[in-house]
Amino acid sequence: MNLPLPISLVIVNHNAGLLLTDCIRSVQSQVQQIIVIDNASTDTSLAEIERKLTNNEKQRLTIKRLNRNIGFAAACNIGIQETQAPFILFLNPDCTLPLNAIEQLLQVLQSDKQIGMVGGRLLNADGSEQGGSRRAIPTPWRALVRASGLYRLAKFWPSLFFDFHLHKQPLPFKPIEVEAISGALMLVRREAIDEVGIWDEGYFLHCEDLDWCMRFRQKGWRIVFVPDVEVLHYKGACSQARPLFVAWHKHKGMLRFYQKFLRDQYPSVLMWFVAASIWFRLGVVVFFHYLSQLGRFWSRRRRG
Numbered sequence: 001m002n003l004p005l006p007i008s009l010v011i012v013n014h015n016a017g018l019l020l021t022d023c024i025r026s027v028q029s030q031v032q033q034i035i036v037i038d039n040a041s042t043d044t045s046l047a048e049i050e051r052k053l054t055n056n057e058k059q060r061l062t063i064k065r066l067n068r069n070i071g072f073a074a075a076c077n078i079g080i081q082e083t084q085a086p087f088i089l090f091l092n093p094d095c096t097l098p099l100n101a102i103e104q105l106l107q108v109l110q111s112d113k114q115i116g117m118v119g120g121r122l123l124n125a126d127g128s129e130q131g132g133s134r135r136a137i138p139t140p141w142r143a144l145v146r147a148s149g150l151y152r153l154a155k156f157w158p159s160l161f162f163d164f165h166l167h168k169q170p171l172p173f174k175p176i177e178v179e180a181i182s183g184a185l186m187l188v189r190r191e192a193i194d195e196v197g198i199w200d201e202g203y204f205l206h207c208e209d210l211d212w213c214m215r216f217r218q219k220g221w222r223i224v225f226v227p228d229v230e231v232l233h234y235k236g237a238c239s240q241a242r243p244l245f246v247a248w249h250k251h252k253g254m255l256r257f258y259q260k261f262l263r264d265q266y267p268s269v270l271m272w273f274v275a276a277s278i279w280f281r282l283g284v285v286v287f288f289h290y291l292s293q294l295g296r297f298w299s300r301r302r303r304g
Helices: 018-027 045-052 072-082 101-110 140-148 150-155 190-196 208-218 243-261 268-303
Strands: 005-013 031-039 061-066 087-091 115-123 185-189 222-233
Touching: 005 018, 005 072, 005 101, 018 031, 018 045, 018 087, 031 045, 031 072, 045 061, 061 072, 072 087, 087 101, 087 190, 101 115, 101 185, 101 222, 115 190, 115 208, 140 150, 140 268, 185 190, 190 208, 208 222, 208 243, 243 268
Parallel strands: 005 031, 005 087, 031 061, 115 222
Antiparallel strands: 087 185, 115 185
């Protein structure tokens, strides 16, 4: 039997249900420590751990229950305080990893002392790759190119009309350096965290992973995407019950990211336009959400 890897696993849970137990079972033999930070869940996810995991399976498991939802970044930071290993894996509870996946990630991370974090290929249930696995920073120009549809011209002028959705590009044959990976799956070197600092708790949900990747690269740490590591990710499983809550924090996080890293690199008029576009986009999301709710309401009325 192989010994666990020198990795502490941090999982931030909020109403993940049965997925949390499945996640833990998929990785428990691969790491030396599992830490679950529970953001005031109201479902049975923690009870399912107690019911379904054996005493032997719980030996390396620590659960820290919080009395309120403090957000993803802040919960990750609490998890870091509990870790003991030289490498820390941040993993969403709605992910399941195949056998030896973490070992593959660790091998890549240890192949170069300048690699600060690595991530694998996140897959939807149908096997297609999700957008967050390998990413480019969505600068204002890149965001405009994407929103306007100009990314379709990338085949003629790839450097000008670059699409930051890298998952639409051909899959590389070997690990490659990227600008950012997803916070749903990050294997990170503790030494790098000590230099870069912990997660920015100014983000509640979304964009905190982009922030961390930016700060890693600013300190000279490389970020690597490992295409051979395939991870099933039930994206949004923990947040689908509160779509407007998630949308609010996603757009708020986008605005914080732009103001923090890009405000001094672009004209103030452009940054004002970016901010206005973010809030306009949120307004559109809210409008269509309530339009959909109204449609379902009248549909039930007609059937009744």
